[in-house]
Amino acid sequence: MNLLKFIESFTDDHLMNSKGSRRDSFGQFGQLGKNLALASIPLGLAAFTNKAFASDIGPTPSTPIGALQLALTLEYLEDEFYRLGLESGVIPTGGRDEKVFMQIAKHEASHVEFLIAGLGASAVAKPTFDFTVGGAFDPFNTTGIGATAAYQQFLVLAQAFEDTGVRAYKGQAGNLISTPDLLTAALQIHSVEARHASEVRRLRGLKGWITGNQRGAGMPSATQAVYDGEENVTQAGFNTSTVNNGSLGPAIPGLAGSESYDEPLTTQQSVNIANLFIV
Amino acid sequence: MSNFMKNVVTVKEQLTSGTNRRSFLKISGLTMAATGLLLTGCNNDDDSMNNGPYAPGVRNGKFDLGSGDLGVLTYAYALEQLEADFYTRVVNLNNFGALFNSEEQQILSDLYAHEVIHREFFKVALTGALPNPSTQLLPALQFDFSTVNFSSRSSILGTAKALEDTGVAAYNGAGKLITSTDYLLLAGKIVSVEARHASAIRSLINPNSNDFAGDDVVNASNGLDAAKNPSQILPIAGSFITTEFTATYLP
Numbered sequence: 001m002n003l004l005k006f007i008e009s010f011t012d013d014h015l016m017n018s019k020g021s022r023r024d025s026f027g028q029f030g031q032l033g034k035n036l037a038l039a040s041i042p043l044g045l046a047a048f049t050n051k052a053f054a055s056d057i058g059p060t061p062s063t064p065i066g067a068l069q070l071a072l073t074l075e076y077l078e079d080e081f082y083r084l085g086l087e088s089g090v091i092p093t094g095g096r097d098e099k100v101f102m103q104i105a106k107h108e109a110s111h112v113e114f115l116i117a118g119l120g121a122s123a124v125a126k127p128t129f130d131f132t133v134g135g136a137f138d139p140f141n142t143t144g145i146g147a148t149a150a151y152q153q154f155l156v157l158a159q160a161f162e163d164t165g166v167r168a169y170k171g172q173a174g175n176l177i178s179t180p181d182l183l184t185a186a187l188q189i190h191s192v193e194a195r196h197a198s199e200v201r202r203l204r205g206l207k208g209w210i211t212g213n214q215r216g217a218g219m220p221s222a223t224q225a226v227y228d229g230e231e232n233v234t235q236a237g238f239n240t241s242t243v244n245n246g247s248l249g250p251a252i253p254g255l256a257g258s259e260s261y262d263e264p265l266t267t268q269q270s271v272n273i274a275n276l277f278i279v
Numbered sequence: 280m281s282n283f284m285k286n287v288v289t290v291k292e293q294l295t296s297g298t299n300r301r302s303f304l305k306i307s308g309l310t311m312a313a314t315g316l317l318l319t320g321c322n323n324d325d326d327s328m329n330n331g332p333y334a335p336g337v338r339n340g341k342f343d344l345g346s347g348d349l350g351v352l353t354y355a356y357a358l359e360q361l362e363a364d365f366y367t368r369v370v371n372l373n374n375f376g377a378l379f380n381s382e383e384q385q386i387l388s389d390l391y392a393h394e395v396i397h398r399e400f401f402k403v404a405l406t407g408a409l410p411n412p413s414t415q416l417l418p419a420l421q422f423d424f425s426t427v428n429f430s431s432r433s434s435i436l437g438t439a440k441a442l443e444d445t446g447v448a449a450y451n452g453a454g455k456l457i458t459s460t461d462y463l464l465l466a467g468k469i470v471s472v473e474a475r476h477a478s479a480i481r482s483l484i485n486p487n488s489n490d491f492a493g494d495d496v497v498n499a500s501n502g503l504d505a506a507k508n509p510s511q512i513l514p515i516a517g518s519f520i521t522t523e524f525t526a527t528y529l530p
Binding site for chain 1: 363367370371385386388389391392393394395396397399400403404407447450451452454455457458460461463464465467468469470471472473474475476477478479482486487488489491492493497499500501502503504505506
């Protein structure tokens, strides 16, 4: 089960990556305790996961409308996430981080508005989101893990959402090919998501682009689904990992091949990631 | 007929009109109307074939990018040649290590690698897809970067920003011209990497800001990035390209 795996792996990663203060450590052990408690009550957990599955969204149709419906769900998720993040006080104020997330939040709100207007009667309803994923995360410091620790989790989720957004939009391009205006609009959102992704990754100390299928330092293994497949180096039969520029310039590392192309997510893969946060 | 030189003039007008959205739309509308007339006059079966009715190749003494999917891919190949050439010059600079800190060197080296890979990809892909690549493959273009001050960090990063933003707008605008879902997906795989580049370069230029996706490039009212037609892009790119070519059959 996705959700179980998600919670367990995050708990492991969270502990391995811990390097914080005593207070942070207490926070993490508290979190671990909560997850163990959750895992040790089979009945309660079963009820919990059943509830989650009952609210899951299904794959959207392979049509222009379906593509935009999936996009709207993902934009709802991002919009609410950043709005709650800005309200929570975990984002350091007065500097780069706040400027970045205010700008991203503005864009996601615009995208929601744009897609609702575009879809009209076909607009899907906003799901109910749980950004704690059943208590595994505390990106808004609602359980008191401290603003610093919460902000790290906020950044982790932001990176996962933006990198997912890039791949999800890309995966819908084929569904939009028959409607040029909608395709163009989706591409115009897609590249904004990529600008966001690059900046969030760089805020976390990573490269702005994805190397192989690496999720990057500090990302819990549960986010691996966001990166699986990014290691592809075969583009229309061409091996991008063996390119060199001869005597014209420095040698080109093999991993640059995967970095130079972002890969799509299928509708089902995108929906599976979104469903982790839908209750 | 909209030849290359005419496009130069048109886009410079748009650039000077800057943020005035109304005049931008007006000029775009005129460009599109003119293109529509051109296509109607020349051909009534424009997008029915994979390689378009006009293959890339020399026409009237100049290489023309052609139309259809192969025309769009050839257009992308020209842009990737430009980016690859620029970053090759940058990473080869004797003062590369002195001009840029280690983070900047890493980013510019990555961009060099990515753009060379994109260029080589299009060369191989087009060679495979063109019916007669020996005459239809766009040759290696020549460039003139004399307007760039290669001893200035800000001049180099400013040029990189312009090239990456232009690349994003070009791919965003070209998507609707592509009829093959495979080619569309390939363009999509590349454009998001160009956007990641643009974001990083913008962030290097102005680190403590929202410039990575600033209001100057992402529409502040609807959150959409730019999308431009080849006739809007080529004059910008063309300011660095000395090899003359035409894009008569692209909008």
